[in-house]
Amino acid sequence: MTAATIRPTAKRPRRHWKWWLFIVHRWIGIVTCLLFAIWFVSGLVMIYVPFPSLTRNEALAHLPPIDWGQVRTPPPMEGTERASLEMAGDHPVWRVSRWDGKEQTLSATNSTALGPADAAEAQHTAERFARAPVTAIETVERDQWTVAGGFNRHRPLWKATIAGPGGRILYVSSHTGAVVLDTSARERLWNWLGSVPHWIYLTVLRQDNAAWRQVVMWVSGLCIIGAVTGMWIGILRTRLGRRRFSQGRTTPYHGWMEWHHWTGLIGGLFLLAWIFSGWLSVDPFRLFASHGIGDAERIAYSGTAPFPPLALPSLAAGEPEARRVTLYRAAGRPLALVERQDGSSSVLDAATLSPANLDGTALVTAARRLMPGAPIVAVDRLTGPDTYWYEVGALPVLPVLRVRYGDPAATWAHIDPANGRLLGDLDRRRRLYRWAFDLLHKWDLNGLTLHRPAWDALLWLASLVGLATSVTGIWIGFRRLRH
Template identity: 60%
Template sequence: MVRRWLYLIHRWIGIGSCLLFAIWFVSGLVMIYVPYPSLTRAERLAHLQPIDWSAVTAPAPQQAGLRSIVLEMRDGHPVWRITPWEGKPSAISAEVGRAIAPVDAAMARRVAEGFGRAHVSALKQIERDQWTVAGGFDKHRPLWKASLGDPVGSEIYVSSSTGDVVQETSHSERVWNWLGSVPHWIYPTVLRQNGEAWRQVVLWVSGPCIAAGVTGLWIGILRTRLGRRRFKGGRVTPYHGWMLWHHVAGLVGGLALIAWIFSGWLSVDPGRLFRSDGISDAALRDYAGDAVPPTVDGLKAAGAVRVEAISAVGQPLLLVSRASGKQRVLNGRTFQPFRMPQGRIEQVAARLVPHAPILGIDHLTAPDAYWYEAGSLPRLPVTRIRFGDPAATWVHIAPDTGEVLGTIDAKGRTYRWLFDLLHKWDLNALTQRRPLWDVVLWSLSLLGLVTSISGVWLGWKRLLRDGKSRHTDRIRTGVKT
């Protein structure tokens, strides 16, 4: 009876799941080379205008409780962008010192043309679309969507609250993502705009697929004979044709297929098992301190496109960036190159996780299993502080500035292995030696595709055969009647 149910579950769930598997394998391969569109820091800096220092006549806002103060150009004019520790960010003119006027269509058009360096062929205001459906864009809604007349078919999204460019896509990115991220994540706008509904769909679609994979591997093992008692002709499998392909590919690549679908199911954190509170803003503020409004004369740096005033480990800093992405770190009071005082990070780091001892401090000069980037090097060197709190928190800090770069606790480290490794195979031994990583993913994906496509074909033939049998039975019943 157990074997009968094993076959029934795999047969009927497998018909639909194999189609999903095929879609996920193809779309996953696309995502290796064309990720979901996002506007990176480097891209944003490359499109910013150099700061016109002659127009910067209004001082930085003098107020307490600021997380950062940024000076950059917007719509041909310098602006101060203010981010408090509590509350919403705002923008103030660096020419007249007053709040910026609302972002209307004319301003959005100018911002988009300045950013994309091309004529805007169409402009409209939207709440969301396929490339701005995530919750991170909520504070910028409604968005101004500008279509540019450039050769790559760019679309620029401008925040109606700050005037910032918050997203950029090209025609090629959009086409490939309809073949990649959108089907892979089950990500159409109509579903993804409701976060919990999308999460439940992913859970209940991928969950049964795990059952199909596990039962298939189980059946594959049961139907394999490697010892003396083999099938006719000394064969280790009884199958031929499409069933042979399905059996062999499923056996060889079955564990990888199950690992992929299981980790994909974990991507939406069923049961909120891996949810973490992280470090509170209050603790971050106590560690870093408030940003100190700089004087305009001390700020001036030729060629700078962005100047950000922050505080880290109680030290006021200025981060001066150029369009190339190169950044200088200056002392916020003396405007001289900043050097972190010896031992300062270790002295102040305890404030990040109050009432918890520091168990250890590591200085990393190379990536490891918990500090890495797939396909590139993460920011190095980095200081890792390990705390003895109940969550077993680790904090990664930039040793040159004292900025907190990331945190990870015991749940996050477990999730790193159960999701990141099983879904992306993102071990440094592979990702830092491309195309080795690509070869591994392509090999496993092709095995999965053979398993999936053969399963779809076999399922389709079974449905046709069952339908034909029922039709024949009805004819016979009618004749007898």
């Protein structure tokens, strides 16, 4: 066999895989570039308009002061995780949450269990909350803004349309009679351009969580293929050495193709990081699933000692403007958390109603019950945010105790030393997820998010480059399809 007959045979496989590389990128790119453009634009919207929710401070700001004159009975605390006293319309109620997940609303006047909220009660609650009349009240099982699973225990919901400017709509739980969501026309409009397309969050799909996860996984996976093949082709079609294209050019492309080539190379790593982390957002194949600290351990940490009689007249005299009072146990101590309209709070000893002044050593001792059989290897008191304790654009709860355990999963527990509450736990898998998803998708390092607009500038720059790659790809794909 001669060299002439060997040479074509040796080259054919190389031409073959390159041909497939170009074909796969071309046809996947026609679809994925449109998705990328939508995600880049919607992601920028989400920086400034998050998905509608009812925050703690919003709820406190709209709750009326507790009418202490009607409060005559304490809640049952046996088997109770917490019980919160607040107003429901014109009447004070105890909202009781049990360790088995069940919730109940009791009258704070006579301890009778209150049934599901009817239309009149929901309307009155909404009007007290909004300080404006309700123009329409209806029941909804779920809609675009209440499709998440967190609302399941409140369904069906009362949807109350509030009079006046702003297009305000409140959602009231039919089970507890409390307002669980507050939305405005502005929020809803911008979220149709932000969170809804970014998360593929249409009600018809999102109401089936398993189907929604599969769609996000496979659509993101297809986009990963488009991004990887594009980066590969971009590198193959770039010549920076002596062997350049005609007229000394480093790229063989012109016009829209040249713009697509260079923006893809420059922003390709950002694009690939975003789509890969977006794929991880639904934890495909449960790669980062962890058991965490269980309910039995949380109960052991809180304690089950009998709750002392609550001196309601003394509590009323000391906190006449309180919006919410929550009874709970932490580190074996019965406590009362008093919250006010401005968001401030105090922790009182439930027996004496004096400031609790929780002891850090006692909290750490109780924290041993969170991971029985595992030694505590370190305890840190954080007075500032760090890589694993942070919030985007704000400071997290500080100071905070971080208790590190020597269990196989290397679990960490975070405890609020001011009120003794367990704020959350992280094991090795969840800390890895913090890097694989949160960092690559949000770029949420404290050095950026606490020094805005540095964070905004980085996301805008990377998004605009990615958008340029997407838009040029859309136009190139349109011309390809047209011909």
